[in-house]
Amino acid sequence: MRVMIVGGGFIGGHLAGRLRAEGCAVTVAGRRGADMACDLARDDTAVWAQRLRGYDALVNCAGILAAGANYDGVHARGAIALFDGAAQAGVARVVQISSLGASDGTTAYHRSKRAADEHLVSLNLGWAIVRPSLVVGRGGGSAALFSALAALPLMPDMGGGMVQPIAIDDLVEAIWRLLRRPLPMSVVVDAVGPEPMRLVDLMAILRRWLGFEATRSLPVPRWMMRWVATLGIGPMTRDSLTMLEAGNAAPVEPFVAALGFVPQPVARALDRSPATQGDRLAARLSPLGPVLRGLLAAVWLAGGLVPLLLTPMASNTHLLARLGLTGEAAIGTVWAGSLADMAVGLALILRWHGAALAGVALMGAYSLILAAVAPELWADPFGALVKNLAVLGLSLAIHAMEKPHA
Template sequence: MDASLPAPAGHGLPQRGSPQRVLLVGASGFLGRHIAAALASQSHAVAPVSRRHGLDLARLDSPEAWQPLLVGIDAVINAAGILVEQQGQTFEAVHVRAPQALFDACARAGVQRVVQISALGADGSAFSAYHLSKRAADDALRRLPLDWFVLRPSLVHGADGHSARILMRCARLPWIPVLGTGRQRIQPVLVEDLCATVLACLRAPQARQTLDVVGPEPLTFAEWLQRLRAAQGRAPARLLHIPTAWAYAAAAVAGGLSPLLRRDNLRMLEAGNVADAKPLAQFLGRLPATLAPASGAGAAHAEGAAS
C-alpha cells in the first residue's frame, strides 16, 4: 500500500488463503459466472448481485443502497459491464454511478479489498463512451483508502461468451470477413487466466495495483479469427476484406443487431487493444496461456452483466 495514503478502516482481510465471503457484482454475466465458479472452487462464499438475483445496478446508485449488502463481506469484485446501452442500462448507471457508490460504501463499511474489472484502453487514450465510463469508475476507486485492484482485460475468450459465438461463426465461414486489412492488433486472454488473476488479487499482500490482463502475445484480428477456426478443427481460410467505409455504413443501419456492429466498437477495434504481458506474468507467477487448436474455446469482449 502507498505509505502516503491513510490505512483503510475496518475489520481487515482474512488470513491469506483462508475462505472469504465475496460480494460479486455482475454475477450472472459471462465474466461473473466464470468468476463465481472459480471462487467456489477455492471454497469462497459468493454473495451475488445482478438483475437475475433481484438487484438492479441502476437502482444501487448511493452508498446507503449498498451498505446492507456489505454486512459480513470480506471482499468485493465488480464484474458488471455492458457493451451496448439498452433497456435503461446505461454506461453512466452501470459503469459509473453504481460502482462509485459501491466503492464509497466499502470505504465506510471497512471492506478493504475491492477488485474492479475494467477494460484495456480505459486510460488516458480512451475515446469511446464504454472506455470513458470504465475509466471514471477506476479513477474513483484509486482515490479511496482501500486495498484495490483495477484489472484491465483485453478481449476475454471463453466458449460461452455472447461475442464468442458470433466470432466463432465468422471463423467457420468459407471466407473469413475482416475489417479493412484485418491487421488490427489485439491480445486475447483466456477467461481462466482472468479468473486466476481475480483469485490472486484476493490473496495478494500488495494491493493498490492496476494490471493489464492480456494474452502472451499480440495478434492481428485476422490471425485471431484463424486461431478460432483452428480451435474448431478447421484448416485456414481466405480472408474477405470489408472496406472500412462499408462497415461503418452497415453499423449505421444494423448496429442494433449485434454489439460487434456498433460504430464505437468498430472504432475500438481499429485503435487496437494490446499491452505488455510481463507484469501479469510476474503477478501470476507464470505466463498467461494461449488458445490451443481444436480446443473448442471461443472469444468474447470483456463483458460482465448488469442483469
C-alpha cells in the same frame, strides 16, 4: 473468504465457480438469475453499504457494450456508488474489472470505466484494477461472435489494430491471486495474453478449434463497417468500431511480474476444452439468426398488408361467413387480424422479447380456426395450411435463439 461478485455474466460466472471451488462463500449480485437482485444504474451507496456488510472482498464484473447502453449509469455512477458502499461497509478488498484502453478514454465506454477506476483509487481501502484485453472462453460474447464469423464460408477480415486475447481461465486465476494478495493491494494490471494478433488470426484459431477446414478471408471495407455500426445492425457499435480500429494490446511482462504466472496462448487454452457439436451448431446458426428473424417478420408483415392492400375484401371475408361473421363484423375481423399480424412483424424487427412466441400463439389460433371451418385447406396444393407448420417451427427456433433479459 466471503466474496460478493457484482455481475453474473461471462467473467462473473467463471469467477464464481473458481472461488466456490477454492472454498470461498460467494454471492453473485445481478439483474437476472443471480443470488442477489441488484441494479447498478439505480442502487445507491446506502443500499450497497447494507448489502456488503460482513463481506471480505468485492469484485465488480459488471459491464455492457451495446448501442444506446447506459454506460454512465452502470460503469461510472453505479460503480462509484458500489465502491462507496464497500468503503462504508468495511470491505477490505475491492477488485474492479475495467477495460484495456480505459486510461486513454477514447470512447464513451472507456471514459465511463475510467471514471470508476479513478474514484476507486481515491478511496481508503485495498483495491486492484484489472484491465483485460479481449477475453476468450466458452460462454463469452466475444468468443461467440468471432466463432460465428469464423464459421462463415469466407472469414471477414475487418482490419483494425492488434488484439492480445487472454483466456478466461487465466483472467480468473489473476483475480484469485489478487484476492489473496497482502493488503494494501493498490495495483493496476493490464490483463493480456502472450500473443498479439489480428482479429482474423483469432478467427482462424477459433475455426481450427471448431474443427472446420481452413478457408480464405475476405477484406471488409471500412465504410461498410461504419454504415453497419451507424444503423445498429448486428453487434457492431460506434464504440466497438473505434476500439477495433485502435487495437487492444499491451506488454505482457508487467502482468507476469504482478501476478507471478505466464498466461497461456489462446490456442492452447482452447485445446484444453475441445469444441463440442453444440459449439459448432451455435457458431453456424448465430449468423443466420438476424436472417431468420427478418424472413419471419416479412411473413407477418405480408400477412397483414396483403389482405388490406392487394386482395378484394370479399375474398378475405369468404371463409369468415362459415363462422357466422358477415358484413361489418367480418370486415372488422379482417382488419383486426391484419393489424395483429403487422404488430407481430414490427415486434420481430424491433427485437422485442417474446415476439416470436406471440406469433406462435397467433398462428396456432389461425390454424385451429381454419382447420375447423375449412378442413379441405389441408389438401390445398399450395399448402395453405401445411405451410403454417413451417412458420410455427421457424417461430419456435427464433424464440429459442433469443437471449434472456439481462
